[in-house]
Amino acid sequence: MVSIDPQKNHENPFKFNWFSAAIWTLIVGYVVYSFNAMGLTWERFAEGLGHADKLMGRMFPPNFERWELLLSGLAESLEIAIIASFVGIILSLFLGLFAARNLMPNWISIPIRGLIALCRTFHPVIIAILFVKSVGFGALAGILTLIVASIGFIAKLFAEAIEEISLKQIEAIRATGASFISVIIFSVMPQVFSRFIGFSVYQLDSNLRNSTMVGIVGAGGLGGTLFSAFQRFDYDFVAAILITIISIIMIGEYLSNIVRRIFK
Template sequence: MTAAAARDAFRPNWAARGGFVALALYSAYAATQLDITWARLLVGFGEAGRFLARMVPPNFERWELLLEGMLESLQIAVLSTVLGILVSLPLGLLAARNLTPLWVNAPVRGLVAVCRSLHYVIVAILFVKAIGFGALAGIAALTIASMGFVAKLFAEAVEEISMKQVEAIRATGAGPGAVLLYGVLPQVASRFVGFSLYQLDSNLRNSTLVGIVGAGGIGGTLFAAFKRFDYDFVCAILLTIIALIFVAELVSGRIRAALR
């Protein structure tokens, strides 16, 4: 390699370097505007240590209240996932650009985008104001969130299928239903199951948060324990939530392995 070729191969990218410098300068500026200082961090670490000390040991004496909240969160997660998947399946098919014309997939994709545009906690607040406190508001909020996530991924999976199999089914004179059943769904079934299991895991976590705004589940119990400064019971609730998520992850992993 000549000296000129070596210089060309390792020519510095001044645009990228300038971008990194600008990012570093803006990060420093943003930190000063948000009053992020070492003094505040040191005070915060000390307060965090005292807070964690008050959480140990965890208090499981009110296990009945804990179990009731966890069961409600589990029910919210399962129902919202099932409803979201049932709605996402037709939405994903209608949003796929290789199956439907523009005048069909464009508004459907817009609807899916609207479902994804707001955080599920904000949606839960809206439903709490609309239909009142309780699990129904949480189910409605997480159903909307599930629709936005699963329908988008399912539509993208359908757009990546091989159209040769679809055309072969159409060549036999099959109708739209048979084309979907034998030409489209077999190619995306495993991915759709994976999306659904991931959404169930996500809804298990999210169902603990929507309760904080009054949408049912263990989140309400957790928020009430924080307000009472009952930190040992808070620790028990957090450990139970972590255990539930671990169990759900193990079960979903087994299901994915069985479907491969």
């Protein structure tokens, strides 16, 4: 007969955790300190809302009279995003294969993973500034920036997707005496192709947004037109540019959903 300790039955299931309480106290204390250190006050927020109201009043109604300049910047942004996405996706396909630890030895996968991590280290705006200083103002700097950003995202996820595949299919293909290329084409790619398409579509959508952002620092595209409009205090034209950017992003999101359904 098993004896039951009555003290254990009455043990409090919600015991106070001093370690967890200390961690939360430190987090809350640091947040309060950060608010005070940066001078974040409700009065400052309310004053900012007043300035924002004046800004919105000057932005509407939007001015589409310079539609030729708007379309020119938009076309360049689309070209930057599409070219960078195409090149970045192709490079990421090979880099992702070489970075997969279940396919490659460490002396190959570790350096490639280091390169991918380096591409992911900096924000696209910082990379764009470096390329603008290197190759000059214009679309080339934007394309190179987004290629680096694409590699940092897609190659990493693609390598991780390959590392999660079933090795039984690889062993079956190898047992037939197939070459390494045949193993990749007939065993690895069928298992990760749908995920790779999803990563690529997401990156194209991301590059459409970033192509306007990097233009602010001189890397071509609609961002340069937007920055110039801000400098001229031409806020009604700024509103027209912002509406155009939002429309393009929404269209891109709609098309990406269609592509995902097709390759799902």
